[in-house]
Amino acid sequence: MKLNPQPLLERLQSLARLGRREVIRQELADQFPEDLAEGLARLELEEGLQVLQGLEEETAAYVLVELPTETARQYVRELPDATLAHYLDILPMDDALDLREELGPERFESLLEIIPREDAREIRRLLNYPEDSVGRIMTESFFEAKPDQTMAELLMDIRNSPAEKYEMVNDVYVLDPSRTLLGVFSLRKAIRAHPEAQAAEVMNTNVITSHAEDVAEDAARRMARYGFYALPVLDGQGRMVGLFTGDDAQTILREAETEDQLKFGAVSGDVEAYLSLNVWQLVKRRFPWLLALFVAETFTGAVMRHYGQASEDLKLSPLTFFIPLLIGAGGNCGSQVTTTITRALALGEVGPGDWFRVFRRELATAVCIGALLGTVGFLRAYLPIPIIGWNSGWDLSLVVGIALPLIILWSAIIGSQLPIAAKRLGVDPAVMSAPFITTFVDATGLIIYFEIARRLLI
Amino acid sequence: MKLNPQPLLERLQSLARLGRREVIRQELADQFPEDLAEGLARLELEEGLQVLQGLEEETAAYVLVELPTETARQYVRELPDATLAHYLDILPMDDALDLREELGPERFESLLEIIPREDAREIRRLLNYPEDSVGRIMTESFFEAKPDQTMAELLMDIRNSPAEKYEMVNDVYVLDPSRTLLGVFSLRKAIRAHPEAQAAEVMNTNVITSHAEDVAEDAARRMARYGFYALPVLDGQGRMVGLFTGDDAQTILREAETEDQLKFGAVSGDVEAYLSLNVWQLVKRRFPWLLALFVAETFTGAVMRHYGQASEDLKLSPLTFFIPLLIGAGGNCGSQVTTTITRALALGEVGPGDWFRVFRRELATAVCIGALLGTVGFLRAYLPIPIIGWNSGWDLSLVVGIALPLIILWSAIIGSQLPIAAKRLGVDPAVMSAPFITTFVDATGLIIYFEIARRLLI
Secondary structure (H helix, E strand, O other), rough: OOOOOOHHHHHHHHHHOOHHHHHHHHHHHOOOOHHHHHHHOOOOHHHHHHHHHHHHHHHHHHHHHHHOOHHHHHHHHHHHHHHHHHHHHHOOOOHHOOHHHOOOOHHHHHOOOOOOHHHHHHHHHHOOOOOOOOOHEEEEEOOOOOOOOOOOHHHHHHHHHOOOOOOOOOEEEEEEEOOOOEEEEHHHHHHHHHOOOOHHHHHHHHOOOOOOOOOOHHHHHHHHHHHOOEEEOOOOEEEEEEEEEEEHHHHHHHHHHHHHHHHHHOOOOOOHHHHOOOOHHHHHHHHHHHHHHHHHHHHOOOOOOHHHHHOOOHHOOHHHHHHHHHHHHHHHHHHHHHHHHHHHHOOOOOHHHHHHHHHOOOOOOHHHHHHHHHHHHHHHOOOOOOOOOOOHHHHHHHHHHHHHHHHHHHHHHHHHHHHHHHHHHHOOHHOOOOOOOOHHHHHHHEEEEHHHHHHHHH | OOOOOOHHHHHHHHHHHHHHHHHHHHOOOOOOHHHHHHHHHOOOOOHHHHHHOOOOOOHHHHHHHHHHHHHHHHHHHHHOOOHHHHHHHOOOHHHHHHOOHHHHHHHHHHHHHHHHHHHHHHHHHHHOOOOOOOOOOOEEEEEEEEEOOEEHHHHHHHHHHOOOOOOOOOOEEEOOOOOOOEEEEEHHHHHHOOOEHHHHHOEOOOOOOOOOOOOOHHHHHHHOOOOOOOEEEEEOOEEEEEEEEEEHHHHHHHHHHHHHHHHHHOOOOOOOOOOHHHHHHHHHHHHHHHHHHHHHHHHHHHHHHHHHHHHHOOOOOOOHHHHHHHHHHHHHHHHHHHHHHHHHHOOOOOOOOHHHHHHHHHHHHHHHHHHHHHHHHHHHHOOOOOOOOOOOHHHHHHHHHHHHHHHHHHHHHHHHHHHHHHHHHOHHHHOOOOOHHHHHHHHHHHHHHHHHHHHHHO
C-alpha cells in the first residue's frame, strides 16, 4: 500500500546521510525493489550510491534493473566491476541481459569474462536472439515432465529441484525426448490429480505458444488476449527452449503503450522515464519531428502565397501567410509536451507536486527549441533565394523569428502545466487532449504574433 | 498460434450455414472463447446465433463475455431467459456481473430470480461495490490456510476441494480466525516446503494488497508495477474478501489505455471495439468535442478581426479570419479519426484488409459531422447578431459552410487511410501521429477553401 513515495524518499535521504551500511540493510529489508528504484531515481547520485551499496546484494541488483535506463547508466559508471559482475551473477539471465544497455556492450562483454562460465554462456545464448524478441527476455527455467511421469514422481521432482529459481512458474510443461512440447498443466492440477495419474493424461494439449524469434510485444499482446500468465517459447524446430513470463510481458506492454503514445504525439526515441532525461535529451526527442512538421507546414504558406498572387481580389496580406506556420508550430510543440506529461502522470513518474520541476525543465527545453526553430523560421521568411526562402523583407521576417520562439515557449508552458493542474483538481489529465491544447494555443499564439507585428511593422 | 482470424471466420460461416449443432460443438471444441468472440463479432447476427447456440454451454457463456458490449447486446436480445440464466450460473461471479451492462439492469435482476439463490446472493453482494472498483471484479474463490496448518494438511485440503473453480489461483493466503490476512505463499513453495512445516513459517508477510473499494485501474497498475499475478482484496476492516486476478487486471489496463488514448485524441465515451459501433454512435463520440473545439477556435477568428480592425496597416482580408477555424476543425477531426484507427490497429480489431470497411464507415460519419458542423459554421459566419454571428455576408458565409464539410470529409479519409496504409507497408501506424495528420490536413484543407472562395467570391 505504498502509493506515495514521499515518506520512503525521505527515509532514503536520511539513511544516505547516516551512511551506515548495516542500518540501511536492516531498515530497507522489507522494501520492494520497484519502490526503492523509484526513490533512488530522485536522490542525488552520491546519496543513491550510499543506499544502493548498503542494500542486500540481491535487492541491489534488482533495484538496478528497475531504475530508468539513464539513471542506471550514472550508477553503473560509479560501481566497480566486481560488484557489477556479482549482480549479473545473482540476477536471472533475462534481467542480467537487461543491464547490457546500461553497461554498454564492451563493459558488459568484459564482465561476462568474470562471472561463472556457465552463466556467461547462457547469457550469450540469449544474446543471439534478435533485439526486442521473445528469446531475449525468456527464462530458461521451467518445470518439465515426461509424458509417462506420474504426479507423485513429479511432485517429488519439484521438491528436490535446486534453489528457488522458478519464481514465476506455476505450470508444468510436458516434453517428449526430443523436447517437443506435448501439453501443459498447472501445479494446482498436479496436486489435485491422482498421484498415479501420468502427465499425458492430465495435460491440456491445446496450448498457445510463442516463438523465440517473435517480436516480444506481439507475444505479450497474445498472452494478455487469452489472460495467460506465461507462454512457452519454442525454437525453429518446435522444441521448447524457455518461458515468456507475465511479469516481463506486463513491462513490455507498458513500454509499448508509452512508446506508441509518445510517437503519436510526435516525440521520438526510446522509452525513458521523463525525469531521468536531461534537457538536451528532451530537445533531441522533440526537435527533429518539430522541424520536419515545420518544413511541411511551410507548404501551407506556399498555398496562401499562390492564391494571394493568383487572384488580387482575395486581398491576402503577406502577414497572414505565416499564420498556419506559427499556430501549427505552437500546436505541435504543445502536443508533444502534453503527450509526454500526461503519460508521465498516468505512470506515476510525475505527480502534482512536481509542477515546478517540470516547469523549469520545459522552460529550458522550449528556449532551446524556440531558438533553433526561430532561426529556421527567420531564414525561411527572409532569404531571397527561390524555393528556400520567401524574400519577405527583414521586418516581417523578424516578426516571424521573434514570434515563433515566444509561441513555442508559451505552448510548452500551457502543454505541461494544464495536465498537472487537471490532475491536482482530480480531473483526468487526458482531458487536456492534444486537440484541446492545440486549439488553446492557436488563439493565444495569434495574439503574440499580432502584438509583435503591430509594434515592429508600423 | 491462431494469429490470423480469417480461416476461423470462414469455418464459422460454413458451420453456421450447415446449422447442425453437434457438428458445431465438435468442430469448435478446441477453440478459445477469445478467438470465437472475434469471429462472431464479424458474422451476421443470424449466423452468429447458430454458432453460439451450437457451442458447449460453458464456452458459449465465455464467448458472450468476450464479445464487444454492443455486439453482445444484439445477441442477448435474441437469446431466451433460460439460456442466459444458465450462462450466469456457469460463469464465475465476476464474469456473470460483467454481463449486467449488456443485459440491462432490469433483465439482469429478473434473471437473478431464476438462478440458484446462493449464486444470486453472491452476485448481489459484488454489486454493492462501486462501479469500476476492485470489488466488482474480484473472485471470491481462493486457497486459504490457517497459520498453524501444515503443508501436508493444506495439500490434502486442496486435493479435496470441489470442482476446478480456482483457475487462476496459484497462491495460498494465510488468514487468522477473524479473516485478517497474515501472509501468502505460492503453491510451488507449499510443494517444496517440509510436509510438517506450518503455514506461518512458510508465508511471506510482506504482501501488496488492494481494497475492495479501490479504483480497479489503480489496483491493476499496482499489480503490474510489482509484476504480480494477483492481489488479495481486503474490506474496510482489513479482512480478506477476495482476489483480484491478473487476467482481469490485464483487461482493465488494456481498456484504460484505450480510453486514455481516445480521450487524448478528443474522442469521448466508453471503450468499445471500433467495428462494433455504428455510424451514429461514432458521430456521438466525436461531434461534442469537435463542436466545443470549434466554438473555442472561433476565438482565433475574433483575434484576427480585432487586429484587422485595430490597425488598418495590417491589411487583413476577411477571408483570412476563417483560416484558423477551418484548418483547426480539419486537424481536430483528423486527430480523432487517426487516434481511433491507430488504436484499433494496435489492438488487432482492424487489419489492413479492412480498409474499405473503414473507408465506408468514416465517409458516412464524416458526412454527418460535416453537415452538422458546416451548418454551425455558416450560421456563425452569416448571422448579423452581435457575439453569436459575424455578419460576414452570405457569399463568404457560404464559402465557409461549404468548405468546412469538405475539409472534414477529406481529413477523415486521410486520418483513417494513412495509418492503415502504414500498417500494410510494415511501418508502425503510430508514426501517422496526430501532429502529422494535422499538418498534412492544414495545407490541403487550405487548397479546398481557396478553390471554393475563388469560384464563389469573384
